[in-house]
Amino acid sequence: QVQLVESGGGLVQAGDSLRLSCAASVRTFSDYAMGWFRQAPGKEREFVAAISRSGRSTYYADSVKGRFTISRDNAKNTVYLQMNSLKPEDTAVYYCAADLGGGYSPRTSTAYDYWGQGTQVTVSS
Numbered sequence: 001q002v003q004l005v006e007s008g009g010g011l012v013q014a015g016d017s018l019r020l021s022c023a024a025s026v027r028t029f030s031d032y033a034m035g036w037f038r039q040a041p042g043k044e045r046e047f048v049a050a051i052s053r054s055g056r057s058t059y060y061a062d063s064v065k066g067r068f069t070i071s072r073d074n075a076k077n078t079v080y081l082q083m084n085s086l087k088p089e090d091t092a093v094y095y096c097a098a099d100l101g102g103g104y105s106p107r108t109s110t111a112y113d114y115w116g117q118g119t120q121v122t123v124s125s
Contacts, residue, residue, distance in 0.1 A: 002026050002114040004096045009119030012086055016123070020081040022096030022116055029077040030054070033099040036070060036081045037109055038092035038121075048094070049081060050106035059106040064090075086123045093118040 008020040026032060035050035049070040050059040058070050069082040079096060097112035105111040 002098060004098060004114055004116035006094065006096045006116045006119040009094060009121045011122045011124065014087055014123055014125050016086050017082070017084045018086065018121060020083065020094055020096075020119060020121075022079045022081075024077045024079070024098060026077060026098070029072075030074045031100060033104050033106065034070075034072060034079040035097045035099065035106060035112060036079075036094060037097060038090075038094045039118075040089075040092040043092075045095070045109055047107040047109070051079065052104070052106075061107075083121070086121075088123045088125045091121060091123050093120050 003025040004022055006022045008018060012018055030053050033053050036048040037045050038048050039045040047061050048064055049068055051070045051072050055072050067085045072079045095118045096116040098114040099112045
């Protein structure tokens with residue numbers, strides 16, 4: 001069974017940085033494309049960033065492009081989301097997701113097979 005555990009969330013001020021981590025309990029982490037999504041209160045879950053199995057391709061939502069960076073360490077079974085220049089509108093629960101499928105639609109939540117429990121990020125103004 002695949003388990004994804006996020007960490008690194010917290011309460012920060014606007015302009016600060018946070019790094020989220022997602023550790024995966026899988027045999028071969030490089031078999032999985034990985035994504036980060038977020039959900040703010042009263043809103044639908046939205047795509048934030050994704051990374052291909054090899055790490056050579058990355059994808060970002062327009063709202064975070066240039067501020068957030070997704071990366072992965074396949075030796076540590078971990079994907080990261082470095083978040084800089086945080087804004088109050090980045091406040092949300094952030095979820096890590098894993099896609100084992102052959103085709104890959106990085107921005108589509110339904111493409112992902114496994115999800116973590118989420119970690120809260122709160123950015124105060």
